[in-house]
Amino acid sequence: MTESPALNGSPIRTRATVIENRADGGGGFCLTLAVSGWPGALPGQFVMLSAGPRTAVERWDPLLPRPMAIYRGHQPGSAGESTEIQVLYKATGAGTRLLAEALPGQLVRVVGPLGVGFPSPSSGQRVCLVGGGTGTASLYEWAVRCARKQPVSVLLGARRAQELIGLEDFEALDVDLRCATEDGSLGTAGRVTALLEPLLADVKPEEMSLYVCGPTPMMRACSERASRAGIRCIVSLENNMACGFGVCLGCAVPLTEGGFSLVCKAGPIYDAREVDWAGLP
Ligand SMILES: Cc1cc2nc3c(=O)[nH]c(=O)nc-3n(C[C@H](O)[C@H](O)[C@H](O)COP(=O)(O)OP(=O)(O)OC[C@H]3O[C@@H](n4cnc5c(N)ncnc54)[C@H](O)[C@@H]3O)c2cc1C
Numbered sequence: 575m576t577e578s579p580a581l582n583g584s585p586i587r588t589r590a591t592v593i594e595n596r597a598d599g600g601g602g603f604c605l606t607l608a609v610s611g612w613p614g615a616l617p618g619q620f621v622m623l624s625a626g627p628r629t630a631v632e633r634w635d636p637l638l639p640r641p642m643a644i645y646r647g648h649q650p651g652s653a654g655e656s657t658e659i660q661v662l663y664k665a666t667g668a669g670t671r672l673l674a675e676a677l678p679g680q681l682v683r684v685v686g687p688l689g690v691g692f693p694s695p696s697s698g699q700r701v702c703l704v705g706g707g708t709g710t711a712s713l714y715e716w717a718v719r720c721a722r723k724q725p726v727s728v729l730l731g732a733r734r735a736q737e738l739i740g741l742e743d744f745e746a747l748d749v750d751l752r753c754a755t756e757d758g759s760l761g762t763a764g765r766v767t768a769l770l771e772p773l774l775a776d777v778k779p780e781e782m783s784l785y786v787c788g789p790t791p792m793m794r795a796c797s798e799r800a801s802r803a804g805i806r807c808i809v810s811l812e813n814n815m816a817c818g819f820g821v822c823l824g825c826a827v828p829l830t831e832g833g834f835s836l837v838c839k840a841g842p843i844y845d846a847r848e849v850d851w852a853g854l855p
C-alpha cells in the first residue's frame with residue numbers, strides 16, 4: 575500500500591448539524607455540516623454519512639451510510655467548538671436523494687475521517703490531477719496543498735458542463751485547469767483522457783506524479799496511459815461501501831499480486847499498479 579502521513583486524530587462517530595445543503599443545478603449538492611470534536615483529516619480521506627437526516631423519529635432506512643470525500647474542512651476543530659466540513663455530492667440513488675432532502679438544523683450521522691490520505695509527489699515534480707464526475711471532490715484539497723509547492727495541472731471531465739462539480743473553486747486556484755465534456759458544452763469535446771495524453775507525452779517519467787479519481791473505466795484508462803508512459807499514477811477508488819471501517823468486507827478490491835484489499839481501510843488511495851483492473855466491474 576502507498577505510504578501516507580500520520581493522521582492527527584482518530585475517527586469519530588457523531589451527529590452533525592446541517593448548516594446548508596445547496597443544489598448547484600446540475601444534480602449536484604454542496605452539504606455543509608457542523609461537526610463537534612472534529613479531529614481534522616488528510617486530503618483523500620472520507621466520511622460515512624447517513625443517507626437521510628435524523629428527524630424527530632430516528633430513521634434507519636436505508637440502513638447503510640454512504641462514503642463521501644471531505645471537500646473542505648481538513649483542519650482539526652478547536653476544543654469545545656464545532657467545525658464546518660463540506661461534502662460535494664450527486665443525488666444518484668436512493669441514499670443520496672434522501673441526503674439531498676436534509677434541511678438546515680437537521681442532524682446527519684457522520685463517521686470519519688476514514689481511509690488514508692494521498693502520498694506526496696517528489697519535490698520538483700509536476701503534479702497532474704484528473705477528476706471525473708464526483709471524483710473531482712476527492713481531489714480539491716489535494717490541489718490546494720500541492721499548488722503551494724509545485725506546478726499543478728488539473729484535468730476535469732464530465733458528460734456536460736453542468737456536471738463539472740466544484741469548477742469555480744478550481745478556477746480560483748493557481749493551477750493549469752483544463753476541462754473536457756463529452757457533449758462539448760465546455761472545454762475540449764470528448765473524454766478527459768484526451769487532455770491527459772498530450773501532457774503525458776510531454777514529460778519524462780520522473781518529472782510527473784498523476785492522481786486520479788472518478789468512475790472505474792476512467793481510472794483504468796488513465797492508469798493504462800500512465801503505465802505506458804512510465805509515470806507514477808495514484809488512484810482514489812470509489813467502491814460501494816457498507817460499513818467504512820473494515821468489518822463487512824463489502825469494499826474488497828482485487829490486487830495484481832493476488833488477494834484483496836479493503837478500500838475503506840487500506841485505501842481508498844492506491845498506486846494504480848497495485849489494482850487488478852481486470853477484476854473490477
Ligand atoms: C471513498 C469514497 C469517496 C466518495 N466521495 C464521493 C463524493 O465526494 N461525492 C459523491 O457524490 N460521491 C462520492 N462517492 C460515491 C458515493 O459514495 C456513491 O455515489 C453513493 O454511495 C451512492 O449512494 P446512493 O444511495 O445514491 O446510491 P444507491 O445505488 O442507492 O446505493 C449505493 C449504496 O448501496 C449500498 N450497496 C449497494 N450495493 C451493495 C452491495 N452489493 N453490498 C452492500 N451494500 C451495497 C452501499 O452502501 C452503497 O454505497 C464516494 C465513494 C467512495 C468510496
Ligand code: FES
Binds near residue numbers: 822
Ligand atoms: S466497507 Fe465494510 S469492509 Fe470496507
